[in-house]
Amino acid sequence: MEEDEGETVSVSEVAPALIAVHPLENSVAVAVGSELRVFDLKGDCPVSMLADSGGPSHSDTIRDITFCPNGSLFASAGDDKLVKIWRTDTWSCVRTVFTEKRVSAVAISCDGLYVTFADKFGLVWLVSLGEDVEGHALVDNKPVPILGHYCSIITSMKFSPDGRFIATADRDFKIRITLFPKRPLKGAHEIQSFCLGHTDYVSCLAFAYPSDQIQGFLLSGSGDSTVRLWNFIDGILLDTCEIGAKAGLIKSEESKPAVTDICTSQDGSLIAVTTQSLNGVILLNCDFSAKSLSVAQVITMEKSYIPTSLALSSSTECLWTVMGASKQPSSGNAQLLTCLRIMSGFGKDSSDAHPHDPVVLQDNEVPGGEKLLLKLQGSLDVAEKEEVLRAAAAALRVSMHNMLIKKQYSVEKREARKSSRNDKKLKK
Amino acid sequence: MSKDNNSGAHPGNGQSGRLPRKRFYRARAHSNPLSDSHFPIPLSPADVDYAHHFPHFFAPAEPDRGNGMALSPKVRFADVGCGFGGLLVGLSPLFPDTLMIGMELRDKVTEYVKDRILALRDSNPGKYENISVVRTNSMKYIxxxxxxxxxxxxxxxxxxxxxxxKNHRRRVISPQLLDEYAYVMEIGGVIYTITDVEELGDWMRSCLEEHPLFEAVSEEELETDPVVKLLSSATEEGQKVARNGGQTFKAVYRRVALHEE
Structure with a gap:
């Protein structure tokens, strides 16, 4: 179907905008392209990042951002082969790690002592944030490889909330659950399980530890347009939710919208999902006792607002969504725009009359107000620029497809490619 | 050779019971393990149709017994990169009740092994029922x-x-891949490696030596292990090395439980 696209893809590589919220909702961060935009919600002011102490700032697309569970640290990493670790009280960069390969995912261990990052060749590296007696970070400790997915792009990496496991997902349909050892510098060799069942690349992972269950669960989203629920301890698939079909997104058989992000409250009471085609968010219900997933509600927003990333603080007051792309074909060198939508109404009022009745906040109701929007979006009237949003969504779809979907060649095409191999050419 | 392709199948598979000829299964010596695979891969172990590989061990399903498959035997030995299948054929009579599978990336070679096993089964009724082969990329899909x-x-x-x-990451033994091998192996299971390339022998030994889930098998044990002799004698590659009077380098390690000091 796509015969000659193969060679030209790298030119138009576009990455989605990302969002992360401080666990106590002290601050919120948006990454778009190489730009990191942070707003201090507590101090109600935009933050200027102090990169001076920690080496160069990002110069290429940021692929992943994350807060550590207690919120004291923040990490960003991406195509410029830099992993930057920030203190969130001063927003100064405490450490810049130079890596050999482009980074596709980053995570901070639950105790805040280690940062792990994954590269496009499937290796997961670990750096220790250990401090010496005076409290200065040890700058010379090098990253060490701790585990690997064999030459596959790692798409998502998460620590389980209890810190015992590290979950990694790749484009070869796999999810690997590895025990995170007490001394991880020697590597994470013991695999707890593989969660196998997705029929396309796995795009996102989220843990849920319901308080009334003995063990935790894992949720995963994929290019196969499903969200799956796993007993990750034993690698057992518990339920599959055909998001595309259930939420009424599939209009024609050919285009199954990929799941792009999934985010859960820690107890799993709230599961939010975004896809490549829905202008809004899908909320799932998970009955952890019956081990079943179902669509609870589809919340739609403006027609061209297709969120690319989700974030939830542990207080679960608000669900933050962002849309944006690292390159905007139509706008040239102008500032990269993102669009933010925040939903509230997830508060745990136990009246249960309206278990989920979330509202999308108007721009003037957003915490931080216009100051926040100006900082994180880059402009106040993004929503009006429908053209920009639509172009971004289309570019993202193509880019994600090119990066993660295996190319299917016809037999003839494959033979033709074989005969054009370099080693054969030389012989002629 | 006169080919009477009565089955219309592969040229080397002309007569049933006749061993296939390697010359009809010419293949490149190498295959790129990094490239995207275009052959079917089972989604999970439950998805592999082992009854198809070992019909003798999987009695025809009794429709009134729903849970009959629960007791079905499992593959216990895997020959990764089995090549032309010499080791499987050598092991089969030694462990007649153990299911073994060869994994090979080159499809023509896999076809050869398939035909070889079928021919062996035909000419030795009741034997060689415990070996089979799959075409797969074991580095990606173990x-x-x-x-x-x-x-x-x-x-x-x-x-x-x-x-x-630059190509070391294509080696089938690496610190990262050993994690996966350790995962599919039982505690006490044994991993056998052999090569005629000293540099690779050192590499495999040091990968295994440094891995916390593997421990060297003692020399005494190696001497009593009947499998060890097959390593250098059973395979086509091993025979070639022996013919040329080359040296081989073995590393045999046992899967152990992790003990965090």
């Missing part, structure tokens, strides 16, 4: 074939040496 702790022996005989440092 967990798709085997459950945790399923295997008791894994073999890596004369793997591709990939001399250039």
């Amino acid at each position: 967990p798709n074939y085997f459950e945790k702790g399923q295997l008791s022996k894994m073999f890596f005989l004369f793997p591709d040496p990939h001399f250039k440092e």
Whole structure:
């Protein structure tokens, strides 16, 4: 179907905008392209990042951002082969790690002592944030490889909330659950399980530890347009939710919208999902006792607002969504725009009359107000620029497809490619 | 040779019971393990149709017994990069009740092994029913074939040496891949490696030596293990090395439980 696209893809590589919220909702961060935009919600002011102490700032697309569970640290990493670790009280960069390969995912261990990052060749590296007696970070400790997915792009990496496991997902349909050892510098060799069942690349992972269950669960989203629920301890698939079909997104058989992000409250009471085609968010219900997933509600927003990333603080007051792309074909060198939508109404009022009745906040109701929007979006009237949003969504779809979907060649095409191999050419 | 292709199948498979001829299964010596695979891969171990591989061990399903498959035997030995299948054929009579599978990336070679096994089964009724082969990229898809702790022996005989440092990540033994092999092996299971390339022998030994889930098998044990002799004598590659009077380098390690000091 796509015969000659193969060679030209790298030119138009576009990455989605990302969002992360401080666990106590002290601050919120948006990454778009190489730009990191942070707003201090507590101090109600935009933050200027102090990169001076920690080496160069990002110069290429940021692929992943994350807060550590207690919120004291923040990490960003991406195509410029830099992993930057920030203190969130001063927003100064405490450490810049130079890596050999482009980074596709980053995570901070639950105790805040280690940062792990994954590269496009499937290796997961670990750096220790250990401090010496005076409290200065040890700058010379090098990253060490701790585990690997064999030459596959790692798409998502998460620590389980209890810190015992590290979950990694790749484009070869796999999810690997590895025990995170007490001394991880020697590597994470013991695999707890593989969660196998997705029929396309796995795009996102989220843990849920319901308080009334003995063990935790894992949720995963994929290019196969499903969200799956796993007993990750034993690698057992518990339920599959055909998001595309259930939420009424599939209009024609050919285009199954990929799941792009999934985010859960820690107890799993709230599961939010975004896809490549829905202008809004899908909320799932998970009955952890019956081990079943179902669509609870589809919340739609403006027609061209297709969120690319989700974030939830542990207080679960608000669900933050962002849309944006690292390159905007139509706008040239102008500032990269993102669009933010925040939903509230997830508060745990136990009246249960309206278990989920979330509202999308108007721009003037957003915490931080216009100051926040100006900082994180880059402009106040993004929503009006429908053209920009639509172009971004289309570019993202193509880019994600090119990066993660295996190319299917016809037999003839494959033979033709074989005969054009370099080693054969030389012989002629 | 006069080919009477009565079945219309592969040229080497002319007469049933006749061993296939290697000349009809010419293949490149190497295959790129990094490239995207275009052959079917089982989604998970439960998805592999082992009854198709070992019909003798999987009695025809009794429709009134729903849980009959629960007791079905499992593959216990895996020969990774089995090549032309010499080791499987050598092991089969030694462990007649153990299911073994060869994994090979080159499809023509896999076809050869398939035909070889079928021919052996035909000419030796009741024998060679415990060996089979799959075409797959074991470096990418080991967990798709085997459950945790399923295997008791894994073999890596004369793997591709990939001399250039740039290509070391293509080696079938690496610190990262050993994690996966450890996952599919039971505690006490044994991993056998052999090569005629000293540099690769050192590499495989040091990868295994440094891995916390593997421990060297003692020399005494190696001497009493009937499998060890087959490593250098059973495979085509091993025979070639022996013919040329070359040296071989073995590393045999046992899967152990992790003990965090």
